[in-house]
Amino acid sequence: MKKIPPLTIERLCAVYGALRCHQQNGVGVVYSNELGKLLGVTDYTIRKDLSYIHTDCTSGRGYDVEGLRDNIRQALKLRPKKKVCVVGLGRLGAALLDYGRFLDADIVAGFDQSLNRIELLETSVDLFSVYRLKEVVRERNIEVGVVAVPDHAAQEVTDLLVDAGVRGILNFAPTNVIVPDGVFRKNMDFANALREIVARIGFGG
Amino acid sequence: MKKIPPLTIERLCAVYGALRCHQQNGVGVVYSNELGKLLGVTDYTIRKDLSYIHTDCTSGRGYDVEGLRDNIRQALKLRPKKKVCVVGLGRLGAALLDYGRFLDADIVAGFDQSLNRIELLETSVDLFSVYRLKEVVRERNIEVGVVAVPDHAAQEVTDLLVDAGVRGILNFAPTNVIVPDGVFRKNMDFANALREIVARIGFGG
């Protein structure tokens, strides 16, 4: 099997999410042009993407929703689920803890500086002081860290996570954090996303 | 001035955000390789990106932080600030209302289905029932809508916003929403972002 290009990986993840909805709604078959509309790309692109993973679930016409989902899950190695922790349990971090059922990963720990916060939060996720981060990350084989702390602490927390051994960082702070080679980082910055939209629609208005 | 490629726009937005931090920290000059490290790209790429906007703020060596920021702001037409509304005032939506000071846009309205919620929330942003969405969006010239409702309502709310005339959608729901041509949409889906990271680090572990 050929190496899957990065942009194709991104889209396959989105397709996988979309298929979950279809499955819930009892849709059994889906077409490349429907998926294209959902993702905002052409049907060519979808079909090309799917050609990287070997899909033999094209039953007659269209794709079998469940079969395609299985194929993507396997190609992207989404199972067994990897382990994730959330650092920073403010409003955002706390909200993320409850996201579990939507995720293709297990949130197995939450960290915060404030012991107070840890005791007050009601959640099924185990919570710890950030001082125990390295220990817990290693013990539980956590591979991905979600950074949900204020911006001035983001780099520090990222360094802690990397030092503890995670290989992926999802950063919600409005700061670009630096990670070493071999660690994959993704930013989810509300301010930046809004800027992008504003800039995009600015050309022609 | 040449047309700015989409990926360059994205990076310029990120650079702009990074420069804000530098400015706050009193840093006066910045190099292309520093910016590259922050964004996870090469210094070539940064310089090429900057070549699209006419930067005459290369004082000797490095870029003048303030000058570069001004240049990007102008090129991306970030001023005057565009107007934004948030639909859905659950935990996430409510959190976004308070993000104001980080943004290069003005949040001028929030909408929710529950009148109860609207009355209880403490915020300086004007809040309305979602039934008044179209009216308020038009009156206040709102150009961007942030969708922070549960996934089953996301498409409906998006359609409302588009019908009311917004030209940009930032969607936080774990669903891909469809928008017509001429409207720019960006998804910020936690589940999907995590999937991407998991998939990326899966190759080689």
Next chain:
DNA sequence: GCTTGTGAAAGTCTTCACAGCG
């Protein structure tokens, strides 16, 4: 007819090499 699958063409983006400037 409608669909998918895929090599080849077209287009876009990144990297490189090197000129030019303080």
Next chain:
DNA sequence: CGCTGTGAAGACTTTCACAAGC
């Protein structure tokens, strides 16, 4: 010298055209 600016080469992505299946 170390930095920026940029045309040209190379890599990657998308689009197209069309063969093949239902």
